[in-house]
Amino acid sequence: MPPIQYIVEGGHRLSGTIEPSGNKNSALPIIAAALLTEHPVTLENVPRIRDTETLVELIRSVGASAEWQARNTLAIHAKEVRAADLDPELCARIRASILLAGPLLARCGEVALPPPGGDVIGRRRLDTHFLAFEQLGATVTATHRLEFRASSLKGADVFLDEPSVTATENALVAAVAAHGTTYLRNAASEPHVQDLAHFLVALGAKIEGIGTNTIIVHGPATLGGTNYSIQPDHIEVGSLIGLAAVTRSPLRIAKAGVEHLRSIRMGFERLGIVCGVEGDDLVVPSGQTMKIHDDFGGHVPKLEDQPWPAFPADLMSIAIVTATQCDGVILMFEKMFESRMFFVDKLISMGARIVLCDPHRAIVAGPSRLRGAPMTSPDIRAGMAMLLAAVAAEGTSTINNADQIERGYERIEERLNALGARITRVPARDGH
Ligand SMILES: CC(=O)N[C@H]1[C@@H](OP(=O)(O)OP(=O)(O)OC[C@H]2O[C@@H](n3ccc(=O)[nH]c3=O)[C@H](O)[C@@H]2O)O[C@H](CO)[C@@H](O)[C@@H]1O
Numbered sequence: 548m549p550p551i552q553y554i555v556e557g558g559h560r561l562s563g564t565i566e567p568s569g570n571k572n573s574a575l576p577i578i579a580a581a582l583l584t585e586h587p588v589t590l591e592n593v594p595r596i597r598d599t600e601t602l603v604e605l606i607r608s609v610g611a612s613a614e615w616q617a618r619n620t621l622a623i624h625a626k627e628v629r630a631a632d633l634d635p636e637l638c639a640r641i642r643a644s645i646l647l648a649g650p651l652l653a654r655c656g657e658v659a660l661p662p663p664g665g666d667v668i669g670r671r672r673l674d675t676h677f678l679a680f681e682q683l684g685a686t687v688t689a690t691h692r693l694e695f696r697a698s699s700l701k702g703a704d705v706f707l708d709e710p711s712v713t714a715t716e717n718a719l720v721a722a723v724a725a726h727g728t729t730y731l732r733n734a735a736s737e738p739h740v741q742d743l744a745h746f747l748v749a750l751g752a753k754i755e756g757i758g759t760n761t762i763i764v765h766g767p768a769t770l771g772g773t774n775y776s777i778q779p780d781h782i783e784v785g786s787l788i789g790l791a792a793v794t795r796s797p798l799r800i801a802k803a804g805v806e807h808l809r810s811i812r813m814g815f816e817r818l819g820i821v822c823g824v825e826g827d828d829l830v831v832p833s834g835q836t837m838k839i840h841d842d843f844g845g846h847v848p849k850l851e852d853q854p855w856p857a858f859p860a861d862l863m864s865i866a867i868v869t870a871t872q873c874d875g876v877i878l879m880f881e882k883m884f885e886s887r888m889f890f891v892d893k894l895i896s897m898g899a900r901i902v903l904c905d906p907h908r909a910i911v912a913g914p915s916r917l918r919g920a921p922m923t924s925p926d927i928r929a930g931m932a933m934l935l936a937a938v939a940a941e942g943t944s945t946i947n948n949a950d951q952i953e954r955g956y957e958r959i960e961e962r963l964n965a966l967g968a969r970i971t972r973v974p975a976r977d978g979h
């Protein structure tokens with residue numbers, strides 16, 4: 548497939564209603580966890596994006612059948628699986644290939660995985676995965692391949708060294724198959740971790756503490772099949788709030804999953820963007836003050852990311868581009884990844900007033916008028932942030948490596964064009 552480029556004619560107001568896709572980071576662990584049961588599973592609201600397509604190829608390669616019954620409905624049947632011959636190139640395409648470790652270890656007693664890939668946003672440690680598997684009775688050998696072995700997994704009182712999202716997910720899946728009770732302490736509690744836990748319960752698992760940082764699993768469970776619908780993507784909802792704000796457009800985000808949006812709304816409120824809630828819809832009116840709220844006493848405020856339920860790391864790039872259009876000064880503090888902020892040089896060349904203090908902190912002073920520019924997307928979220936900047940800017944922008952954006956956002960140019968954006972999706976001519 549040739550690389551994709553977006554050509555964006557900026558400066559148009561948008562309006563209308565848009566529905567977020569299913570959560571990418573829920574769909575990935577849930578597709579992997581469907582390997583835990585030998586019974587059929589049907590998943591609805593699965594985002595049809597590059598990451599899910601790649602994981603579908605991977606689960607087929609270990610013996611599961613996986614068929615798209617409709618655009619977003621995926622039927623999986625893992626009657627028999629083998630933990631062998633995983634294609635290193637496919638595993639290196641996505642971070643989520645590491646999520647095959649838990650279910651394949653539980654089903655087959657051993658698994659050898661090539662290293663995972665995913666966004667290049669800084670060092671991405673796997674140590675928490677190893678710690679959890681070892682405490683559940685597995686042996687781990689990590690060289691050029693990651694090898695996990697356990698003739699039988701045993702429930703344990705596990706304290707994770709950090710609330711890693713995918714490590715919590717792997718440990719949770721393994722614990723469902725383990726003999727005895729497992730406590731996962733200092734666990735991640737993101738909406739996608741909760742979604743995975745609800746899916747496992749639907750299969751027959753016994754799990755307490757969903758949504759908290761202590762998850763208790765009573766194993767081993769006798770699992771059946773299920774029909775399960777993936778939750779809306781709260782990161783896509785946050786991206787759409789940013790889009791409405793930077794284009795000063797009224798948008799209704801329908802079926803937004805508002806119960807998971809408190810910290811996200813609070814983050815945007817600090818930038819002077821207030822959303823209304825109508826049922827499960829989020830309404831972003833035009834005519835926002837877009838005035839950054841100083842801290843008490845007139846001090847420079849800060850927006851920082853942290854593990855859930857705080858403001859999510861995956862929205863930091865979107866928040867930065869949004870802040871360039873707001874009135875005031877704010878410190879943006881990205882605590883989790885050390886390479887996520889470098890894309891701000893592109894925003895600066897478009898006219899934004901940003902000082903990158905170090906890899907984790909940037910000061911944004913706004914508002915500034917953005918001009919179209921050529922850009923290359925380094926990762927999913929920076930790519931989406933560049934797309935927001937391009938849609939808001941005067942003139943035309945090009946975004947190379949838009950494939951990165953499509954790893955996480957389904958048919959985004961088509962859906963934004965339906966709101967009034969002017970994005971043309973073409974094969975990249977210069978091969979970027
Ligand atoms: C497929 C998937 O679900 N990917 C998500 C998952 O990746 P992933 O599971 O890889 O991310 P982790 O939760 O393991 O950690 C992300 C980074 O944050 C650091 N860290 C983590 C916890 C903490 O308390 N302090 C800290 O500094 C880690 O060392 C690591 O560098 O979670 C990330 C953090 O929400 C998201 O950006 C990714 O989109």
Ligand SMILES: C=C(OP(=O)(O)O)C(=O)O
Pocket residue numbers: 572641642643664665666667668861927928955
């Ligand atoms: C970092 C992300 O994805 P991944 O972990 O799959 O690379 C993301 O969704 O922003």
